[in-house]
Amino acid sequence: MAEHNVVWHDGLVSRADRNLLNNHKSGVIWTTGLSASGKSTLVHHVERRLFDLGVRTYVLDGDNVRHGINANLGFSKEDRKENLRRVAELAKLFVDAGVLVLTAFISPFREDRDYIRSRFETDDYLEIYMRCPLAICETRDPKGLYKKARAGEIRDYTGISSPYEEPETPDLIIDSDVMGLDESIDGVLDLLKNRRFITL
Amino acid sequence: MAEHNVVWHDGLVSRADRNLLNNHKSGVIWTTGLSASGKSTLVHHVERRLFDLGVRTYVLDGDNVRHGINANLGFSKEDRKENLRRVAELAKLFVDAGVLVLTAFISPFREDRDYIRSRFETDDYLEIYMRCPLAICETRDPKGLYKKARAGEIRDYTGISSPYEEPETPDLIIDSDVMGLDESIDGVLDLLKNRRFITL
Numbered sequence: 393m394a395e396h397n398v399v400w401h402d403g404l405v406s407r408a409d410r411n412l413l414n415n416h417k418s419g420v421i422w423t424t425g426l427s428a429s430g431k432s433t434l435v436h437h438v439e440r441r442l443f444d445l446g447v448r449t450y451v452l453d454g455d456n457v458r459h460g461i462n463a464n465l466g467f468s469k470e471d472r473k474e475n476l477r478r479v480a481e482l483a484k485l486f487v488d489a490g491v492l493v494l495t496a497f498i499s500p501f502r503e504d505r506d507y508i509r510s511r512f513e514t515d516d517y518l519e520i521y522m523r524c525p526l527a528i529c530e531t532r533d534p535k536g537l538y539k540k541a542r543a544g545e546i547r548d549y550t551g552i553s554s555p556y557e558e559p560e561t562p563d564l565i566i567d568s569d570v571m572g573l574d575e576s577i578d579g580v581l582d583l584l585k586n587r588r589f590i591t592l
Numbered sequence: 593m594a595e596h597n598v599v600w601h602d603g604l605v606s607r608a609d610r611n612l613l614n615n616h617k618s619g620v621i622w623t624t625g626l627s628a629s630g631k632s633t634l635v636h637h638v639e640r641r642l643f644d645l646g647v648r649t650y651v652l653d654g655d656n657v658r659h660g661i662n663a664n665l666g667f668s669k670e671d672r673k674e675n676l677r678r679v680a681e682l683a684k685l686f687v688d689a690g691v692l693v694l695t696a697f698i699s700p701f702r703e704d705r706d707y708i709r710s711r712f713e714t715d716d717y718l719e720i721y722m723r724c725p726l727a728i729c730e731t732r733d734p735k736g737l738y739k740k741a742r743a744g745e746i747r748d749y750t751g752i753s754s755p756y757e758e759p760e761t762p763d764l765i766i767d768s769d770v771m772g773l774d775e776s777i778d779g780v781l782d783l784l785k786n787r788r789f790i791t792l
């Protein structure tokens with residue numbers, strides 16, 4: 393150190409090195425869809441399947457992000473935007489670290505999703521639309537939030553009092569009201585093989 | 593309440609699963625010290641050595657954090673605090689993902705460092721103090737920032753116009769003005785072995 397006055401701007405381990413060590417490409421699988429459309433269930437099961445194949449994966453969702461790095465954000469439109477911005481930057485770091493990131497956020501606005509996509513190389517980013525009719529999501533309502541939104545106890549709730557803008561060209565659509573979980577997982581795994589994230 | 597309406601799920605892959613797959617423990621190696629004390633140089637070289645041993649590592653420093661997730665923060669005391677808070681939460685996610693995180697931030701205030709440490713399990717966190725006399729750091733001054741601070745062009749510059757509070761009980765002290773780089777790297781590797789992060 394005494395003899396080193398050099399400043400490193402690039403690390404000594406590159407993303408390419410990490411992808412080689414891990415034997416798979418890193419990237420982001422971004423799921424979007426209504427609350428209770430099945431995003432979290434899907435990504436956690438996909439993660440388990442990938443993990444069993446030796447893939448380094450990680451899930452970013454409201455659970456681990458809202459309680460930690462974004463704990464100081466609320467649910468106003470501006471805060472939701474900042475929430476997603478930080479998630480995108482978080483995901484970038486994980487991609488650089490060689491991890492295949494799976495995310496589960498409603499991310500209802502096209503503008504926000506376009507921004508997120510713009511932060512990644514084309515080949516590093518896949519968008520999956522969990523398509524499910526609002527009526528079905530409301531029947532599921534695992535957290536009772538649709539009910540509260542209908543009662544006016546929650547403002548700006550996606551699907552009820554705030555719009556959900558469907559993706560125009562997602563890389564995959566999963567109709568979670570009719571497709572089974574295994575079939576859905578297989579669909580994502582096939583996509584990852586086709587786009588050469590994994591070769592297994 | 594930012595966390596209102598957020599429900600916690602457990603994933604299907606645990607940190608323990610990941611640590612087992614990677615064959616090492618995940619955690620945080622936090623370096624603190626004056627600007628130009630050699631933090632970045634050290635952590636990048638440690639990362640390279642760890643990577644060559646098959647360890648999953650990642651460096652968080654100003655270069656990848658300030659331009660991304662913290663790009664909307666300045667250098668006021670409050671913003672510096674928020675910068676470090678976000679880095680701590682970022683590091684937590686990487687630890688959960690099975691990664692051995694190395695950080696390089698001046699982190700001059702004891703209060704901030706204590707807060708960061710409090711966010712981790714005792715066994716998951718190590719603090720390394722890069723100790724180097726200010727006069728030596730000023731001589732190195734790779735970015736010309738000490739000179740600007742002396743000229744009054746930068747306010748609240750650590751060591752010049754803002755204090756650096758030395759760690760009281762760091763896990764390792766590296767006197768970077770007298771220790772060579774290889775010796776310093778070996779010191780960190782030994783520490784990681786002694787604390788059972790790696791067994792290699």
